[in-house]
Amino acid sequence: MIRFFLSLLLPLLLLWSPVCVQAQLQVVPSVGQSPEDLVKNVLIGQGVTVSNVKFNNSANNINVNAIGTFSNGNTTNIGLSGGLLLTSGSAMIAIGPNNSASAGQNNGLPGDPQLQLLIPGYSVNDASVLTFDFVPESDTVEFRWVFGSEEYPEFVNTSFNDVFGFFISGIDPATWTQYNNKNIALIPSPPAPANTPVTIDNVNHNVYSQFYVNNAGGATIQYDGFTTVLTAKAAVIPCLTYSIKIAVADAGDFIYDSGVFLEENSFNSGGITVTQSVVSNSTSGNSFSEVIEGCSQAKIVFRFPEPVVDSLVINIASIGGTAINGVDYTWIPNTVVFPAGSDSAFILIDPIADGITEGTETVILIVPRGICSFMTGEYDTHYVDIIDYTPLLAFTSNDTAIDCGAAINLTASASGGIGPYLYSWTNGGVSVGNSDTVNLAPLASATFMVEVTDDCGSTIYDSVEVFVDDIIVDAGNDTAICIGESISLTATGAAFYQWSNGGMSPTITVSPTVSTTYYVTGTDACSGTDSVTVTVHPLPGVSITPSLSAICLGENTGLLASGAETYLWAASPADPSLSGQETQDSIVVSPSGNTTYSVTGTDIHGCQQSNDRLINVKPSPTSDFLILDTLICENEPTTTLFTGTASSNAVFDWDFDGAIANGNGQGPYQLEWDNAGTYQVRLIVTDQGCPSLESIRNVSVQPHPVVGFRADVLSGCPPLRVQFTDTSSRVSTNASYYWTFGNGGEAYQASPSFNYTQSGTYTVSLQITNSNGCQKSLSKPAYIKAHPVPEAAFTHHPPYGSEFEPLIKFYDRSIGNVIQWYWETGDGQTYSDPDFHHQYADTGRYMVSLIVQNEFACTDTLAYEVWIRPDYTFYVPTAFTPDGDFLNDVFRVYGLNTHDFQLRIFDRWGGIVFESDDMERGWDGNINGKAAPVGSYVVVIYYSDVNGLKRSHYGNVMLLR
Numbered sequence: 020m021i022r023f024f025l026s027l028l029l030p031l032l033l034l035w036s037p038v039c040v041q042a043q044l045q046v047v048p049s050v051g052q053s054p055e056d057l058v059k060n061v062l063i064g065q066g067v068t069v070s071n072v073k074f075n076n077s078a079n080n081i082n083v084n085a086i087g088t089f090s091n092g093n094t095t096n097i098g099l100s101g102g103l104l105l106t107s108g109s110a111m112i113a114i115g116p117n118n119s120a121s122a123g124q125n126n127g128l129p130g131d132p133q134l135q136l137l138i139p140g141y142s143v144n145d146a147s148v149l150t151f152d153f154v155p156e157s158d159t160v161e162f163r164w165v166f167g168s169e170e171y172p173e174f175v176n177t178s179f180n181d182v183f184g185f186f187i188s189g190i191d192p193a194t195w196t197q198y199n200n201k202n203i204a205l206i207p208s209p210p211a212p213a214n215t216p217v218t219i220d221n222v223n224h225n226v227y228s229q230f231y232v233n234n235a236g237g238a239t240i241q242y243d244g245f246t247t248v249l250t251a252k253a254a255v256i257p258c259l260t261y262s263i264k265i266a267v268a269d270a271g272d273f274i275y276d277s278g279v280f281l282e283e284n285s286f287n288s289g290g291i292t293v294t295q296s297v298v299s300n301s302t303s304g305n306s307f308s309e310v311i312e313g314c315s316q317a318k319i320v321f322r323f324p325e326p327v328v329d330s331l332v333i334n335i336a337s338i339g340g341t342a343i344n345g346v347d348y349t350w351i352p353n354t355v356v357f358p359a360g361s362d363s364a365f366i367l368i369d370p371i372a373d374g375i376t377e378g379t380e381t382v383i384l385i386v387p388r389g390i391c392s393f394m395t396g397e398y399d400t401h402y403v404d405i406i407d408y409t410p411l412l413a414f415t416s417n418d419t420a421i422d423c424g425a426a427i428n429l430t431a432s433a434s435g436g437i438g439p440y441l442y443s444w445t446n447g448g449v450s451v452g453n454s455d456t457v458n459l460a461p462l463a464s465a466t467f468m469v470e471v472t473d474d475c476g477s478t479i480y481d482s483v484e485v486f487v488d489d490i491i492v493d494a495g496n497d498t499a500i501c502i503g504e505s506i507s508l509t510a511t512g513a514a515f516y517q518w519s520n521g522g523m524s525p526t527i528t529v530s531p532t533v534s535t536t537y538y539v540t541g542t543d544a545c546s547g548t549d550s551v552t553v554t555v556h557p558l559p560g561v562s563i564t565p566s567l568s569a570i571c572l573g574e575n576t577g578l579l580a581s582g583a584e585t586y587l588w589a590a591s592p593a594d595p596s597l598s599g600q601e602t603q604d605s606i607v608v609s610p611s612g613n614t615t616y617s618v619t620g621t622d623i624h625g626c627q628q629s630n631d632r633l634i635n636v637k638p639s640p641t642s643d644f645l646i647l648d649t650l651i652c653e654n655e656p657t658t659t660l661f662t663g664t665a666s667s668n669a670v671f672d673w674d675f676d677g678a679i680a681n682g683n684g685q686g687p688y689q690l691e692w693d694n695a696g697t698y699q700v701r702l703i704v705t706d707q708g709c710p711s712l713e714s715i716r717n718v719s720v721q722p723h724p725v726v727g728f729r730a731d732v733l734s735g736c737p738p739l740r741v742q743f744t745d746t747s748s749r750v751s752t753n754a755s756y757y758w759t760f761g762n763g764g765e766a767y768q769a770s771p772s773f774n775y776t777q778s779g780t781y782t783v784s785l786q787i788t789n790s791n792g793c794q795k796s797l798s799k800p801a802y803i804k805a806h807p808v809p810e811a812a813f814t815h816h817p818p819y820g821s822e823f824e825p826l827i828k829f830y831d832r833s834i835g836n837v838i839q840w841y842w843e844t845g846d847g848q849t850y851s852d853p854d855f856h857h858q859y860a861d862t863g864r865y866m867v868s869l870i871v872q873n874e875f876a877c878t879d880t881l882a883y884e885v886w887i888r889p890d891y892t893f894y895v896p897t898a899f900t901p902d903g904d905f906l907n908d909v910f911r912v913y914g915l916n917t918h919d920f921q922l923r924i925f926d927r928w929g930g931i932v933f934e935s936d937d938m939e940r941g942w943d944g945n946i947n948g949k950a951a952p953v954g955s956y957v958v959v960i961y962y963s964d965v966n967g968l969k970r971s972h973y974g975n976v977m978l979l980r
Contacts, residue, residue: 043115043239045091046104048084058151061088061103061283065324066156066290066389068397071262073150075128084109085126085147089280095239096232097165098248102283107145107181107269108276113167115239122169122241123274131266133200137216138182138270146268154260156389157289157323158192161252164204164285166217166267168277171244172233175223180270181277182218185251189261192254200264203251206230219270219277222246242278255288258391289324290389291333295401296320298367301474302441312408313372314437314475319384319401321355322363331357333387335366336398340383342405347371347380355386370405372477380405411436413471413479420486423545426460429467429483436473443470463487463546492516492541494551501626502555505530510549513541531555558628559583561620569635571709575609576634583620583628591615612636640665640706642714644686650719652793653695657718661685661702669706676700695722724750724787726797728770734804736877739775741803743783751789759784761803778807778877809835809873811881820887825859827885829867835879839872845885862887891916891965895958898977901944910976911941916965924976925957932956944978953980 049057054074063069072078074086087110090101095115104110108124130143153160170181186200206215206227215221222230223244230247234240255261267279298316299307307315321333333355338344344351349369357364368382382403392398412434421427432455433440444452445468451457459467464486472478492512500506509526510516518527519538529537536552560582567576575596580586581604588601594614600606608616617631641663648657659682661671671685676698682688685704692698698718704711727746732739743758743766758766760773761781775781781803786796812832820827831840831853842850844857845865859865868882893914901908912922917938924933924942932951933942944951960972 043091044089044095044097044113046087046089046110046114048087048110050084054078054149054151057086057088057103058149062162062281062286063153064162064284064287065292066288067160067286068154068389068391069151070154071150071152075148076150084111085128086110086149089113096234096237097167097240097245097280099163099165099280099282102285103281104278105147105149105183105265105267105281106276106278107147107267108274110278112169112276113241113278115237115241117234117237117241117243119241120169120173120243121275123269123276125273127273130268133186133202133264134182134184134266134268137184137202138180138218141178141180141182141270143182143268143270145273146266148264148266150262150264152260152262153286153288154391155255155257155288156291156391157257158254159252160187160255160261160286160288161250162286163248163250163282165245165248165280166204166222166277167234167240167242167245167280168219169241169243169275170219170277171242172224172235173243174219174275175225176220178271179275180219181268181275182216182270183267183277183279184216184264186264186266187253187261188263190256190259192256198253198261201253203253204249205251207249217246217249242276245280248282257288291387292322293386293388293399293401294320294322295403300476302472302476305474309406310368310370310403311406311437311475312370313477314408316370317368317382317403319366319368319386320363321357321365321386323357324362326360326362327357328359330359331390333357333364333390335384335386336392337383337385339385340381340402342370342380342382342403344382347373347377347405348382368403368405370408372408374408374410376407378407408437408475408477409435411471411473411477411479413469413481415469415481415483418484418486421461423462423488426458427485428456428458429469429485430456431469431471431481433471433473433479436477437475439474441472443472444468445470459485461485461487462542462544463489463540487545490541490543490545490547492539492547492549494537494539494549497552497554499554499556499624500531501624502532502557503530506553508537508551508553510539510541512549513543513547515542516540517542529553556622556624556626558626559620559622561586561618561628561630563616563618563630563632565632565634567634568632569637569707570610571637571707572611572639573609575607577605577607578616578618578632578634579605580618580620580630583622585621587619589617591617608634610634610636637707637709638664639709640669640704640711642702642704642711644700644702644714644716646690646700646716646718649717650721651692652721652791653723654691654693655793656681656689656691659686659688659690659700661687663702663704663711663714665704665706665711669704672703672705674699674701690718692718692720695720721789721791721793722749723793723795724748724754724789726785726787726795728783728785728797728799730783730803733802734806736875737776737778737805737808739803739805740772741775742772743770745769745785747785747787749789750787751791753790755788757786757788775803775805778805780804806875806877807835807873808877809833809837809871809879811869811871811879813867813869813881813883815867815883815885819885820859821890822862822887823890825862825887826856827859827887828854828856830854831869831871833869833871833879835871836873837871838874841870843868859885859887862889889916889965893917893962893964893970893972895960895972895974896976897974898979899944900979901950902980909941909943910978912938912960914938914962917962918967919961919963919969921961923959925959926951927954927956950980951978953978 055072058069058072085106087104089104112122126145128145131146135143168181170179184202185204186202187198189198191198204217232245234244296318297307298318300314310317335353351366355364384401385398388397415431416429442455444457446465466482466484468482470480494510505528507526507528517540531553534554536550538550540546540548562582564579565576570576586604590597594608594610596608613635615631615633619629621627643663645660651657675690678690678692680688680690700716702714725748729744731742756769780801782800783802784798788794814832815827815829840853845867865885866882867885870880872878895912899907899910920938922935926932932946955975955977958974958976
């Protein structure tokens with residue numbers, strides 16, 4: 020009754036409220052539109068690809084007016100200029116003014132489970148639910164929204180608590196677990212606790228009022244109150260698919276509408292924007308609307324809202340068109356790279372000015388709309404038309420002649436290219452004008468160059484010559500010098516002079532390195548020109564040819580000078596052998612050390628040049644060497660070490676006195692002689708043609724022993740004892756012996772004996788070392804053979820017998836090619852078969868032995884104990900009849916050879932009705948002196964058998980009467 024009364028009263032109160040003059044909210048109901056149209060055309064912004072759009076679980080046309088689009092919000096107090104409106108009743112009710120406190124519509128729709136979880140204890144009704152899947156381009160998705168309701172303000176904290184939520188599902192990048200309908204429509208935290216949903220009770224004029232707008236008497240919107248503009252945001256993983264559910268519902272009833280305003284194009288995830296523009300090369304600052312060869316480029320810019328943290332590569336799907344990449348325009352790669360820290364990257368299509376008339380050519384680029392296009396399949400196509408560039412042409416006045424002091428107009432014109440044109444006139448690199456026509460009065464003949472530049476920066480040149488009558492200038496007679504000399508040149512006939520080498524006085528001094536003509540321009544009112552040639556004679560090419568450039572000490576060599584007319588020799592250091600030969604072209608000298616000989620030659624022009632030649636006096640080498648071991652054994656090596664002096668190119672003449680030598684050059688060499696004796700090693704070294712004295716060293720070669728031995732027996736069964744006898748010769752008195760017997764055994768006497776305990780074939784070796792250190796050894800492979808021994812083994816079944824079953828079956832399991840068996844069963848019986856059966860006459864433990872023999876008569880024995888045990892019996896009845904007829908009146912257990920007997924009998928409830936530790940004492944069917952009821956009882960028995968093994972029995976016994 021109170022809610023109905025307020026719905027009548029509040030419209031009257033609103034008539035008294037002041038009304039703001041603002042444009043009303045414009046709402047267009049979305050009846051007949053598909054949910055996909057609404058989401059893609061209104062809500063979605065940059066960097067998001069949407070699919071599977073449904074409203075109230077339907078992808079077809081929307082058949083209720085609970086959803087619509089709104090606009091003109093920038094002139095209302097809602098804070099949003101337009102977007103999508105989702106309500107729990109009718110979208111049209113949101114239109115202002117606020118003239119009712121109870122506006123609403125009942126659509127008769129059910130609630131929503133996720134909304135219900137946000138407000139436990141309330142009934143959720145009339146839910147409008149918009150769902151879709153989306154693929155984000157960046158690591159965040161967000162959108163802006165406002166929640167309004169007719170429940171404000173009078174039904175705050177009552178049984179009506181309209182609610183809404185934005186529920187996202189997908190992978191949480193922070194935890195790599197699933198968002199499972201996580202609500203992101205939250206009050207900002209702080210000030211609110213984390214994950215606080217927005218409901219009528221959570222945001223109002225009393226609670227978090229900084230996020231609440233009181234719209235009582237508002238002129239533009241019907242809802243009594245709404246939130247400020249808030250942002251829903253969630254962290255996501257780029258290029259993965261997420262789903263979102265946007266839902267609003269009544270709580271507590273089906274009326275008094277609430278609605279969520281979703282800002283247009285605000286559902287975004289950053290993403291890439293792609294723009295295309297024309298970049299001009301204009302020299303005048305003009306902008307071009309077309310892409311012209313050599314004049315302008317097309318620039319396609321990819322931009323992120325924020326700089327990327329790591330470098331990012333985006334692949335271009337296709338580069339095509341009639342223009343050829345790398346031929347008609349500068350080659351572009353098929354990738355776009357965003358450097359780390361940058362928010363943009365671009366492709367520049369720069370046409371090549373090839374001068375070929377081709378007509379308009381087109382570049383077609385298919386580029387991704389975002390970094391997830393490889394998955395979403397969304398691409399944009401950019402077309403760039405390339406226009407031919409017409410070559411630039413320039414024309415000037417004809418060449419002409421004028422009198423000294425006269426003036427003349429020079430004119431240039433241009434065609435082709437792209438205007439406007441810039442003109443620049445120069446004379447010798449000096450500017451003389453910057454228009455198409457210049458007026459000049461040259462005082463000397465000159466070539467005037469014009470440079471024409473169009474607006475694309477292309478340049479072309481032309482020139483015109485102006486001839487001016489000259490004055491007479493004299494530069495003097497031609498002359499000559501030797502290279503490296505200087506000479507003065509003097510001009511006459513004018514007041515001012517300009518030489519071609521930059522000189523400006525009448526007389527200049529020059530030092531040309533080649534024959535050179537010098538020009539001079541003389542100027543009074545006009546000018547004249549003359550020249551003088553300075554011939555430069557080269558210096559004579561003096562050379563020295565030695566007969567030998569390097570000699571041994573005490574030798575001489577000849578030197579021949581050529582290339583000049585006369586010569587003068589000198590030596591450093593001074594060489595007495597040069598004396599008297601200083602002016603000859605050919606000399607013979609004998610220096611005592613390295614000496615440089617220089618000669619100065621003079622040619623017919625008096626030009627001089629010097630040259631020199633070094634004569635090396637080579638030192639004599641030495642041939643000293645060492646032998647590391649001068650006392651060695653036959654066929655054992657010793658090593659030579661060269662200790663003399665010689666260069667790396669020296670020749671070493673060795674004599675090893677018949678030794679086998681391994682080495683080269685100066686060595687070291689390894690030497691080895693086959694026979695004992697005393698040998699000499701000799702060496703002469705020749706270095707750069709200079710020989711050394713001979714060096715000699717002696718080597719003493721000692722004899723080796725001749726090793727031999729024999730054994731008294733070569734084979735047998737182990738253990739096999741063998742006596743070895745030394746038969747060696749050339750053995751010294753104090754020689755040492757070292758025997759190895761093939762199984763790790765060793766001996767150090769001349770003729771040892773050795774015991775082989777294991778089967779096998781053994782190699783025997785003897786090493787003898789004479790007192791002079793000379794050593795030899797002899798090894799006889801597979802010399803001793805210890806025959807294999809069989810390995811006795813048998814099994815029997817059963818593992819043990821009993822007095823009721825005393826028959827045991829024995830089976831041979833020996834290995835090693837057994838041919839004979841000998842069994843003893845432990846009770847006096849023997850067998851010679853590999854397998855047999857034997858029955859024992861009494862219980863007890865019997866030692867059974869087996870002896871086996873192989874083809875070498877080698878044997879092995881195995882003994883094993885067999886047990887014939889006494890037997891036991893045990894019997895438990897399953898029923899008895901304690902009725903006093905002396906037949907089966909007592910339940911008793913029967914057994915033979917059992918011990919440690921314990922009996923327990925339980926009723927069906929687990930109570931003990933009888934127990935005994937004496938097999939002779941049974942249960943008479945009474946409990947505490949009274950007859951037990953007929954029925955089944957549980958029997959538990961523990962006992963030990965004849966072998967001492969603990970055993971148990973669990974069963975039932977039926978008591979009958």
